Amino acid sequence: MSQPSQPVERYETELFSGGRTxxxxxxLPPGEPQRLGPIFAGIDPWARLGYKAEALSAYLGTLEKSAPRYAIMIGNEVAGVAGIRLNWLRGPYVQFLGILPQYQKHKLGTAFLAWLAHEARRHGEQNVWVLASTFNADALRFYETNGFERTGELADLVSLGTAEYLLRRKLT
Ligand SMILES: CC(C)(COP(=O)(O)OP(=O)(O)OC[C@H]1O[C@@H](n2cnc3c(N)ncnc32)[C@H](O)[C@@H]1OP(=O)(O)O)[C@@H](O)C(=O)NCCC(=O)NCCS
Structure with a gap:
């Protein structure tokens, strides 16, 4: 029996500011998926996980209503990229989050997660989810600083011989 389709949540990008103007x-601006794929393929965790530049470019360049990709901009410069999957487990799942090396540790990742939690709350959702590789100590510290907790470990999910933590930020 077919179900009526659920409306896709719309998150308001205008509400993102990180407290800065x-x-x-x-x-993503035209051409950016092709430029950014090789950059992210060259840095961890994607380098260590064996992601190919073309695969990352293809992901970043694909339009999917239920899984929007965003450029995190400083003025007219792309400083990072995020991709989320909406309506995952009572809340969105962060599929991709990468801040370009020269912009890291300037609170852009924190600003993105704060915006996402705010939007998810605004839609009555209870969680924000993300996976991080067990070897990615910086990212784990980053997510835990931002209110995420490890809920489980998934072996051989992204590549054989590595493991991912599934992290959850409870919004209630
Ligand atoms: C992990 C990442 C998304 C964090 O975004 P960011 O904008 O650099 O992080 P923020 O400036 O918002 O960091 C906030 C906190 O996270 C922690 N943190 C972030 N990066 C860190 C690093 N390289 N080393 C140590 N701690 C780090 C710190 O606790 C920091 O708090 P502090 O500034 O008070 O010390 C970003 O560094 C990145 O893209 N890294 C490479 C790709 C990656 O690992 N992505 C996540 C895949 S799951």
């Missing part, structure tokens, strides 16, 4: 979220 020069930050914004938007769709």
């Amino acid at each position: 020069d930050l914004s979220l938007r769709g």
Whole structure:
């Protein structure tokens, strides 16, 4: 029996600011998926997990209504990229989060997670989810600083011989 389709949640990118006037979220500008794929393929965790530049470019360049990709902008410069899957487990799942090396540790990742939690709450959701590789100590510290807790370990999920933690931020 067919179910009526659920409306896709719409998260308001206009509400992203990180407390600064020069930050914004938007769709990836033309050409950016091709430029950014090789950059992210060259840094961990994607380098160590064996992601190919073309695969990352293809992911970043694909339009999917239920899984929007965003450029995190400082003025007119792309400083990072995020991709989320909406309506995952009573809340969104962060599929991709990468801040370009020269912009890391400037609270852009924190600003993105704060925006996402705010939007998820606004839609009555209870969780934000993310996977991080067990070897990615910086990212684990980053997520735990931002209110995420490890809920489980998944072996051989992204590549054989590595493991991922599934982290959850409870919004209630
Ligand atoms: C992990 C990442 C998304 C964090 O975003 P960011 O904008 O650099 O992080 P923020 O500036 O918001 O960091 C906030 C906190 O996270 C922690 N943190 C972030 N990066 C860190 C690093 N490289 N080393 C140590 N702690 C780090 C710190 O606790 C920091 O708090 P502090 O500034 O008070 O010390 C970003 O560094 C990145 O893209 N890294 C490479 C790719 C990656 O690992 N992505 C996540 C895949 S799951």
